[in-house]
Structure formats: structure tokens, C-alpha cells
Amino acid sequence: MDNKMLFDKAQLLGRVDNDTVLVEQLMSLYIKQLSQMIESLKEALVLEDKRQVLSLAHKIKGSSVTICCQLISQKAAEIENHLINDNFNVAFIKDFISQIEHDARQFSSLLKDN
Structure with missing residues (x-):
């Protein structure tokens, strides 16, 4: 896998005037929030709460774009697009989750390596 697709640190550094301390803080905060959103997403899927699944997929997509994690953002967008097209295939959504x-585990290991 292309680590740049997973996380483009150079792009994020460019967004924050090369403030490496801020990047580390943002990465740490992102992984904590992402973990919580994933758990909430799984719970919403079990409850078949389409609106909540859509909302959480959208939040994951947005926060991932902000932190320059294109791969996660794209996968969340797949869930979002699936639901926007009036589908609710639990197996499809579970696969993307x-x-x-x-x-997220790969990203977390990048965080530990820094």
C-alpha cells in the first residue's frame, strides 16, 4: 500500500506551516476520534439506523480529508454514496468498515513510528 495514500504527512505539514508538534497532536486526536466514530458506526449499523450510518460516514470522510488520510476518506465516501443512492446493504457497509x-490500524502504527 502507498503510505502517501494512507497519510500524506507532507501535505498536512504544508497546511500547518510545517508545525511538526501540531501535526503530531492532530494525528493523535484524529486516531482517537476515528476509533470512537468507527465504534459508533458499527453500533448504528447493528441498529440499522441509516441516518446515523450516513452521518458517521460523512464525519469520517471529512475528518480524514482534513488530516490528509485519502484512503480512509475514500472508503467512508463509498459508504456515504451507497446510502445516498438509497441502498442499505449491511454486508457491503460492514466490508468497508x-x-x-x-x-486506521495502519495509520496508528505510523503514529507510533514517528
């Missing part, structure tokens, strides 16, 4: 969890 699993992919997002995998990418």
Missing part, C-alpha cells in the same frame, strides 16, 4: 478499521 472493516477496511477502514484496517487502515
Whole structure:
């Protein structure tokens, strides 16, 4: 996997005037919030709460774009687009949640390596 697709640190540094301390803080905050959003997303899926699943997918997409995690953002967008097109295929959504969890673990390991 292209680490730049997972996380483009250079792009994020450019957004924050090369403030490496701020980048580390943002990365840490993002992974905590992402973990919470993923858990909430799984709960909403179990409850078949389409509106909540859509809202959480949108939040994950937005926060991932902000932190320059394109891969996670794209996968959240897949869930969002699926629901916007009036679909609610639980297996499809679960698959993308699993992919997002995998990418979140990869991102978390990048954080530990820094």
C-alpha cells in the first residue's frame, strides 16, 4: 500500500506551516476520534439506523480529508454514496468498515513510528 495514500504527512505539514508538534497532536486526536466514530458506526449499523450510518460516514470522510488520510476518506465516501443512492446493504457497509478499521490500524502504527 502507498503510505502517501494512507497519510500524506507532507501535505498536512504544508497546511500547518510545517508545525511538526501540531501535526503530531492532530494525528493523535484524529486516531482517537476515528476509533470512537468507527465504534459508533458499527453500533448504528447493528441498529440499522441509516441516518446515523450516513452521518458517521460523512464525519469520517471529512475528518480524514482534513488530516490528509485519502484512503480512509475514500472508503467512508463509498459508504456515504451507497446510502445516498438509497441502498442499505449491511454486508457491503460492514466490508468497508472493516477496511477502514484496517487502515486506521495502519495509520496508528505510523503514529507510533514517528
